[in-house]
Amino acid sequence: MFALSSPQAFAFAPASVQVLPAGTWLRQRRHASDQVLYLERGRVLMGTGQGGQMRHQLGVVDGPAWLDAAFVLQKRGSCLDMLADSEVRVSHLSQAEFMQAVAALPQTAQLLLQDMSRAYCAQTELAVSRLSKDAEARCAQWLLRHALPYDTGGLRVTLHLRKRLIAAQLGIAPETFSRVLRQLRELGLIAGRGNVIDLPRPAALEALAVG
Structure with missing residues (x-):
């Protein structure tokens, strides 16, 4: 979902690693979190949910991939609901340590990540608003x-x-x-x-x- 090195490339370990069954909500909009999600394996549906179901599906992510790193980089909550479409293995990482690791990257890499994440968040938020209408x-x-x-x-x-x-x-x-x-x-x-x-x-x- 967003290009960035895997957690193993950073100098800290995941706060927790979970193996979860299909049908598990990994992230729901408007629910604050202090962690970043990394999908090690499995498939996740991205979109907007309602009544316990994925009402509007915006995309599908197959691991390995970051799920909400772009929103964390922009210091905003995810506008997407994330639902496991298969059994998934997910790493939960501290946002504070994640941001420290990003800050240790070369300045040019940080600027690139900020530009990419800003564009991704803007496009995703626009798509979500249109999907609901x-x-x-x-x-x-x-x-x-x-x-x-x-x-x-x-x-x-x-x-x-x-x-x-x-x-x-x-x-x-x-x-x-x-x-x-x-x-x-x-x-x-x-x-x-x-x-x-x-x-x-x-x-x-x-x-x-x-x-």
Whole structure:
């Protein structure tokens, strides 16, 4: 998630090392922490969670990788929720010692890390803010793009992929995709069940798609 030497390259040991099962929340937004997380192995989903689930998935990180070092370097809390997608081995390191180790690097390396972390945090925070707003618009765009006319003169979408794969294309969690489809159905913008979705009001769906 962020390029930096592994903890072994520093002159201090991890405060703790944990092996955790899939489904464990490693970091949640708005929860303060005095540690830095390093993913030694495993896979972690990054995004925004709600109700115990990853509502909007922003990315996936495969270890080895730092998970929140960029936010620590910028002295701000992580704007991402982090959920183990497999069994993971994670090192927890003291933020104070981490920052001391960074301060011992050459000045040019420190400046580079600060520039990279600043850009990463800004881009991530922008992406998170957009994710929470435009899931409905992206789903509407996807439906219209894949719609075909059928014999009654309306538009219809046949889902040839699993919803999980479609959600991945849209950059959202599968639960979010299902929730948006349910909302669109309640609004009368889509109809039908299973893998066949009718679009009875394409003009209204297009208005939603353009925001």
